[in-house]
Structures are given as C-alpha cells and as structure tokens.
Amino acid sequence: MFPMLLGVLIITWLLSSAMLVNPIINRLGMVRDPAIYALEMERLGLNDPWYIQLSNYILDFFTGNLGKSYTLFPDKPVSELLLQIFPKTIELMIIPIILVPIIAVKLGVTSARNRNRRKDILIRFVAVFGAGFPSFWVAGLLQYYFGVYLKESTFNQFDIDIMGANSLTSTYTEIIPPTYIMNSALTLFLFCIVGVILIYRGIKIRKSKTLKFINRRRSVIYIVLGLAGFIFLFIPSLIIIFIYPSSVYFYCITIEFLIAFITLIVYGLLSKVFKKNAKSKNILGLLLTFSGILVGIVGTVPIVLFVSSYGTQFRTIDSIIFNDPLFFWDTLGHLILPALSMTFVSLAGITRLTRSSMLDVLNQDYIRTARAKGVPEKDVINRHALRNALIPTSNLIIGGTAAALLGSVYIETIFNYQGFGYVLFDAIWNGDIPIINGCILYASLIIISSNLIADVMYTIIDPRIVYT
Amino acid sequence: MSKTTKSFDISKKKYSKQRILSLILFYIFPGWRNPEFSKQEFEIEKIKSKRRFFRHLINPLTIIGVLIFSIFIFLGIFCPWLTEYALQEITPPQTYVGEFLPPSPDHPLGTTDNGYDVLARIIWGSRTSLIMAIIPVVIAVGGGLIIGTISAYFGKKVDYLIMRIVDLVYSLPTLIIVLILIRMIGLDMMTLLIIYGSFAIAGNVRFMRSLVLQVRELVYIKAAKTGGASKFKVMFRHIVPNALPPLIISFFGGMAVTILGIAALSFLGLGDDKIPNWGIDIYNTDMYKGNILSFIFPGLCTALFAIGAMLIGDGVRDAIDPRLKI
Numbered sequence: 001m002f003p004m005l006l007g008v009l010i011i012t013w014l015l016s017s018a019m020l021v022n023p024i025i026n027r028l029g030m031v032r033d034p035a036i037y038a039l040e041m042e043r044l045g046l047n048d049p050w051y052i053q054l055s056n057y058i059l060d061f062f063t064g065n066l067g068k069s070y071t072l073f074p075d076k077p078v079s080e081l082l083l084q085i086f087p088k089t090i091e092l093m094i095i096p097i098i099l100v101p102i103i104a105v106k107l108g109v110t111s112a113r114n115r116n117r118r119k120d121i122l123i124r125f126v127a128v129f130g131a132g133f134p135s136f137w138v139a140g141l142l143q144y145y146f147g148v149y150l151k152e153s154t155f156n157q158f159d160i161d162i163m164g165a166n167s168l169t170s171t172y173t174e175i176i177p178p179t180y181i182m183n184s185a186l187t188l189f190l191f192c193i194v195g196v197i198l199i200y201r202g203i204k205i206r207k208s209k210t211l212k213f214i215n216r217r218r219s220v221i222y223i224v225l226g227l228a229g230f231i232f233l234f235i236p237s238l239i240i241i242f243i244y245p246s247s248v249y250f251y252c253i254t255i256e257f258l259i260a261f262i263t264l265i266v267y268g269l270l271s272k273v274f275k276k277n278a279k280s281k282n283i284l285g286l287l288l289t290f291s292g293i294l295v296g297i298v299g300t301v302p303i304v305l306f307v308s309s310y311g312t313q314f315r316t317i318d319s320i321i322f323n324d325p326l327f328f329w330d331t332l333g334h335l336i337l338p339a340l341s342m343t344f345v346s347l348a349g350i351t352r353l354t355r356s357s358m359l360d361v362l363n364q365d366y367i368r369t370a371r372a373k374g375v376p377e378k379d380v381i382n383r384h385a386l387r388n389a390l391i392p393t394s395n396l397i398i399g400g401t402a403a404a405l406l407g408s409v410y411i412e413t414i415f416n417y418q419g420f421g422y423v424l425f426d427a428i429w430n431g432d433i434p435i436i437n438g439c440i441l442y443a444s445l446i447i448i449s450s451n452l453i454a455d456v457m458y459t460i461i462d463p464r465i466v467y468t
Numbered sequence: 469m470s471k472t473t474k475s476f477d478i479s480k481k482k483y484s485k486q487r488i489l490s491l492i493l494f495y496i497f498p499g500w501r502n503p504e505f506s507k508q509e510f511e512i513e514k515i516k517s518k519r520r521f522f523r524h525l526i527n528p529l530t531i532i533g534v535l536i537f538s539i540f541i542f543l544g545i546f547c548p549w550l551t552e553y554a555l556q557e558i559t560p561p562q563t564y565v566g567e568f569l570p571p572s573p574d575h576p577l578g579t580t581d582n583g584y585d586v587l588a589r590i591i592w593g594s595r596t597s598l599i600m601a602i603i604p605v606v607i608a609v610g611g612g613l614i615i616g617t618i619s620a621y622f623g624k625k626v627d628y629l630i631m632r633i634v635d636l637v638y639s640l641p642t643l644i645i646v647l648i649l650i651r652m653i654g655l656d657m658m659t660l661l662i663i664y665g666s667f668a669i670a671g672n673v674r675f676m677r678s679l680v681l682q683v684r685e686l687v688y689i690k691a692a693k694t695g696g697a698s699k700f701k702v703m704f705r706h707i708v709p710n711a712l713p714p715l716i717i718s719f720f721g722g723m724a725v726t727i728l729g730i731a732a733l734s735f736l737g738l739g740d741d742k743i744p745n746w747g748i749d750i751y752n753t754d755m756y757k758g759n760i761l762s763f764i765f766p767g768l769c770t771a772l773f774a775i776g777a778m779l780i781g782d783g784v785r786d787a788i789d790p791r792l793k794i
Contacts, residue, residue: 007636011636016648132775134728148760409643440644
C-alpha cells in the first residue's frame with residue numbers, strides 16, 4: 001500500500017505539472033512587467049529543478065501540508081478546502097449509498113427467482129436501461145421537467161428554484177475549525193471506534209466456550225506494545241500539555257492514551273499470570289469491556305463539545321443544531337433531484353451481478369437439500385442462497401461506495417452543486433495545480449483503502465478465502 | 469454420432485409443406501430446432517451439437533440488441549443518402565445562424581442553438597459514434613490481449629511487475645486523469661480516443677490473464693511445447709484462440725462504456741465540435757430558452773447505442789458461460 005501511495009504521489013505531480021496551463025497568467029492576467037512575473041515564479045518555486053520541486057512536494061505531504069490554492073480560491077489552504085468539500089459530497093451521496101444496495105439486491109433476487117418469466121425480462125430491461133442512459137442526460141431531463149416544463153405549463157403556480165443556491169459561500173458553515181482542533185477531534189473519533197471494538201471483544205471473550213483467548217505467547221507482544229506506546233506517545237503528550245496552554249481536546253487525547261496503554265499492559269500481564277480456566281476468562285472479558293466503555297465516554301464528550309461549537313460541516317445536521325428550519329428545508333429540497341438521478345443510474349450494475357450469482361447458487365445441491373428438509377421458501381432464499389450469492393456482489397458494493405464518496409462530476413456540474421467533483425473539474429479547467437494534486441491524492445487514498453477493506457470483508461464473509 | 473442417424477430414418481416418411489418449411493428455417497437460422505427430432509435424440513443433440521451456442525443466443529433481449537445495433541450501423545453506412553443536408557452544412561465553419569428554430573417541415577426536429585439541423589446531425593453522428601466506439605475498444609482489447617497473455621504465460625517476475633502497474637492504474641481515478649491529459653495534449657478526437665482506449669487496457673489485462681492461466685495448464689499446450697514450438701507460437705497460436713471467445717463480451721461491454729464516457733466528456737465541454745457529435749449537441753443546448761429536442765434526441769441515441777451493445781454482450785455472455793463475471 002505504501003509504495004502504491006508513493007507512486008500515486010509521483011504520477012499526480014508529474015501529470016499536473018506537465019499540464020499546458022500557465023498558473024501565473026491565470027491568476028494575474030497578462031503580466032506586462034517581467035520583474036513581477038519573475039517574482040511570482042520565485043515565490044512558487046517554479047525556478048527550481050524538477051527533482052527539488054518533487055521532493056519538496058512529497059516532504060510537504062508527509063508533514064501534512066498540501067499547499068495553498070492558487071487561482072480558484074486564492075491563498076486558501078487546500079486541506080481546509082477539502083474539509084469543506086467532502087461533507088457536501090457525502091451529504092449528497094449518502095442517500096444513493098444506502099438506497100442502492102438495498103433496492104438492487106432485492107431486484108436481483110426477484111429476477112433470479114422467476115428466471116425467463118415476464119418479471120425477470122422486465123427487471124433486466126430496466127437494469128439495462130439504467131446502465132445505458134447517461135447520468136447527466138437523466139439528471140438534465142429531470143431538471144428540465146421540474147424546473148422549466150412544470151413552471152411553464154402551470155403558469156408559474158409550480159415554481160421550484162432548483163438552480164444556483166448551492167455555492168460554497170452561501171452558508172454559515174464558513175465557521176471552520178482550526179486544523180489542529182479538527183485533527184484532534186478526528187483522533188478522538190478513531191478512539192471511539194477503538195472503544196466499540198474493545199467492548200465487542202470483551203463480550204465475545206466472556207461468552208465464548210473455549211479458552212483460546214488466554215494466549216501466553218502473545219502476552220509479551222501486548223506488554224511491549226503498551227510500554228512502547230506509554231513511553232513514545234503518552235509522555236510526550238503530557239509534556240505538550242504542561243508546556244503549552246492547550247484545549248480540552250488535548251487533555252482528552254492524553255487520557256485516552258493512558259487508558260488504552262494501561263489496558264494493553266494489564267491484559268498482557270494478566271494473561272501471562274492467569275491459569276486457563278473460566279474464571280480468569282471472565283475477568284479478562286470484564287477488563288476489556290470496562291476499558292472500552294471508558295474510552296468511549298472520554299472520546300464522545302469532546303466530540304459533542306466540538307459539534308456544538310463548530311458544527312459538523314454537514315449542512316442539514318448543522319441547520320438542525322443551530323435551529324434554522326428555512327435553511328434546512330432549502331438544503332433538503334436541493335438534495336432530492338441529484339440524489340434521485342444518482343440512485344437510478346447506479347442501480348444497474350449491482351442488480352445484474354446479484355442476478356447472475358443468485359442463479360448460480362440456486363442450482364447448487366444444498367439448496368435442494370434445504371427445500372427437501374422442509375425449510376420455508378423465504379428462508380431458503382434469504383438465509384441459504386442470498387448469503388452465498390452476496391460474496392461477489394460485496395466487492396462491487398464497496399467499490400461503488402468508494403466511487404460515490406468521490407462524487408459524480410456530471411451530476412454535480414449539471415445541478416451546480418459545489419462538491420468534490422465540481423471543484424476538481426473547476427480546478428483542472430483553471431489550472432489550479434495544488435487543488436488538483438490534493439484532490440487526486442485524497443481520491444486515490446479512498447480508492448486504495450476501499451480495496452483493502454474489500455479484501456478484509458472477503459475473508460469475513462467467506463472464510464474459505466485465505467490471503468498468503 | 470452413430471446414434472443420431474436414426475433421426476433420418478424417421479424423417480423419411482413424408483415431404484409435406486411443413487417439413488420443407490422447417491428444413492429451410494433449419495438451414496437459414498443457426499439456432500432453429502427441428503421439430504421432428506424425438507425427445508431423446510433432441511437431448512443428445514443438445515449436448516453434442518455445436519449449434520448450442522447459437523440456440524442460446526436466440527433470446528428476445530439479444531434480438532432487440534442486434535436490431536438496435538444494426539439500425540445504427542445502417543445509419544452510419546448510408547448517412548449521405550438518408551439526409552438532405554451535406555456534412556459541410558451541419559459543421560461549424562459554413563452555416564452559423566446563431567439562433568434556434570422550432571420543428572418545421574424543413575427541420576423535423578428543429579435546429580440546434582447554432583442553427584444546424586438536429587435530425588441531420590443525429591444521422592451523421594451515428595457514423596462518428598461508430599468510430600468513437602470501435603477505436604478505443606480495439607486498442608483496449610488488443611492491448612489487454614497481448615499484455616495479459618505475456619504476463620500470464622511468463623509468470624513470476626514479469627507477471628509481478630505488470631500486475632503492480634495495473635494496480636497503480638486501477639488506484640488512479642481514471643476520468644480525472646483523462647481530463648488532465650486532454651488539457652495537456654490538446655483537444656482532438658483521435659488523441660481523445662487513444663487516451664481513453666489506453667486507460668481501459670488495465671481491466672482487460674486482468675481479465676485476459678485469468679483466462680490464460682486456466683488454459684495454460686491444459687495437456688495440448690504441453691504437447692505443443694514438447695513438439696518444439698517457440699514461445700510466441702505457443703502463446704498466440706495455441707493459447708490465445710482458446711481463450712478468445714470470452715473477450716467478445718468485453719468487446720461489446722467496452723463499446724457501451726466508451727460511448728457513454730466520451731459523450732460525458734463532450735458534455736463537460738471536452739468534445740470535438742468540428743464533427744457531428746451527439747455529446748456536443750447536448751452540451752450546446754440551452755435548456756431554458758433553446759430547443760429542448762436537441763437535448764433529448766441525441767441523448768436518447770447515445771443511450772440506445774449503449775443499450776444495444778450491452779444487450780449483445782449480455783447475450784454472448786449467457787451463451788458462452790453464464791458464470792463469467794464481467
């Protein structure tokens with residue numbers, strides 16, 4: 001994964017710097033004075049040889065600096081822009097992400113159950129139509145119908161203002177938290193997830209009938225990890241708190257570190273000392289559960305504090321928090337048509353794949369056995385067949401989710417919705433190299449990590465698969 | 469095959485009209501069933517016959533696909549005879565009216581916002597879009613065939629290197645890279661097609677590799693090797709023809725994806741407007757004041773073209789092996 005990331009970094013830099021645009025002329029207009037031009041070149045570091053520029057870019061990335069936007073939003077840090085863009089795209093795409101797999105799997109199953117009958121042919125036809133129609137065309141027709149045709153045919157009685165209310169600057173979500181607070185809030189969020197995992201593990205240990213959770217070989221690893229984290233993470237964060245005046249978030253992160261590492265060390269020590277019996281298993285399970293609950297509580301309190309002061313950056317949620325009903329209904333109204341057209345367009349692939357894998361599974365012997373046993377037809381389909389048929393489909397669902405998180409350039413351009421795709425397209429058009437680099441980097445990070453998640457999910461869903 | 473000779477004994481009874489008709493149909497249509505075969509013989513025939521492939525192909529959805537596709541091929545070949553307008557009258561330098569006209573006897577679907585006849589542009593555009601669909605797919609499938617075969621046949625280091633490059637291409641967002649490359653090289657139909665095709669190679673490499681890995685271990689490949697055939701002869705004479713049929717699916721599927729992708733690029737303003745092009749018509753339409761028909765019909769044609777290709781691909785997939793997931 002790491003070499004892939006480096007390759008992506010280098011390729012995006014090479015491509016974007018080889019673009020046939022002159023950013024200086026794009027920003028300043030035609031520069032008559034060569035001295036100003038030279039100054040600007042010097043400021044951007046464009047006079048350096050290419051390898052120094054590239055190494056600067058890569059070093060900047062690993063220190064968390066993505067540069068500043070040059071032409072589109074002059075002098076705005078790219079990481080701040082990404083923080084503004086991503087919630088908007090997620091807000092738009094959350095409806096398709098949830099709705100599409102549910103509807104598509106249902107359609108695929110019904111068409112596989114009545115193979116080659118009228119229902120099946122109808123569903124396949126609809127699925128092919130969904131795949132065949134270009135998304136921007138469907139979106140444009142919807143827009144024309146609701147925005148122009150209905151308005152004209154009802155003599156302005158039915159007038160929805162669909163266009164032009166989605167610009168970046170129209171809201172109070174301009175309150176953007178400072179980057180360090182944002183980062184610490186994200187860390188706390190990660191800790192909350194760790195807490196949930198710990199609680200799950202603890203309950204699992206207590207309920208399990210075998211004694212395999214008391215593993216003496218691994219106990220040394222736990223102790224070493226806990227001690228290392230204690231020395232390298234907890235002590236420096238303590239020092240930072242005492243030297244610099246800091247906020248609630250830093251205190252909470254330090255406490256979280258403390259709880260996590262102490263739990264690791266104690267768990268390791270106990271599993272080394274204890275004998276293998278049911279009582280010690282119960283104690284270990286209780287330890288994990290309680291520390292998970294502690295981590296969860298300490299993590300959620302500052303996040304609630306953060307949300308109440310800065311908002312979540314999601315406009316629908318923010319308008320509820322800050323009590324602005326007009327803005328809420330306005331945003332929701334603007335989300336309906338793009339989300340609908342996105343859903344219709346992305347249904348097709350999953351439906352077709354579910355159908356073909358379901359047909360495969362329904363011919364297997366164990367389905368016949370289940371029917372012969374007298375299992376009701378509903379359970380045969382939902383329990384025995386669908387679970388096996390979903391193995392190839394899950395890959396497509398995760399890939400589709402990752403693609404949806406990056407937004408659709410076409411839908412966002414036609415509805416003038418300034419999400420990820422829209423801003424990226426604008427940046428390419430205007431030759432804003434830092435934004436292009438940052439956006440592509442985040443896009444490929446999401447794609448790479450979704451591939452990783454898909455691989456892990458595969459082993460969970462289908463235990464036969466083993467990656468060596 | 470000796471069992472099947474019985475069917476001729478049975479069929480000698482009469483030469484009625486019906487029988488002759490069914491025989492003619494049997495010889496004309498590859499998938500036609502001869503009704504006089506007995507049920508048992510029909511079962512044997514079904515397993516052994518090479519016509520099974522075509523019998524699976526005859527399927528209402530596939531027939532619809534072939535019909536749609538052949539209509540567009542017909543339009544593409546005979547477009548100069550089907551419209552009154554010459555190519556010069558509907559492309560930029562000659563007529564520039566600057567405003568649209570509503571539908572009239574002269575212009576059945578009205579004119580675009582630049583003053584070109586919509587119907588004529590659709591008919592001429594079918595020729596363009598045939599070219600637009602075929603060139604990138606030929607590049608993608610051909611490249612995938614060659615690279616995938618080499619990667620799977622040699623294995624080990626070569627395979628590892630090629631698969632890592634393919635992974636890298638997969639992890640880049642393709643559309644955005646294509647946008648940047650077009651901005652880099654400049655707007656031209658051929659370069660756009662070549663870029664688009666060469667990015668689609670990666671998917672075909674994976675598919676072809678998985679096919680060749682199955683074929684490579686078969687006995688007749690070993691026989692060819694021991695017979696003294698050179699590496700490239702083994703690869704492209706023995707392995708490729710046996711792994712070829714599933715590639716037809718990715719050929720048609722790729723056609724559908726490409727035509728949609730290039731229409732989408734044109735919609736973003738990256739199409740070549742010097743030639744009649746459906747995507748450009750959609751891009752140029754002003755939805756509030758202009759002629760909405762020049763938005764609807766080119767989009768409908770794009771969709772139908774893609775649907776036709778997709779239906780043919782699905783039909784071929786069902787006929788070859790319904791378990792193939794592509």
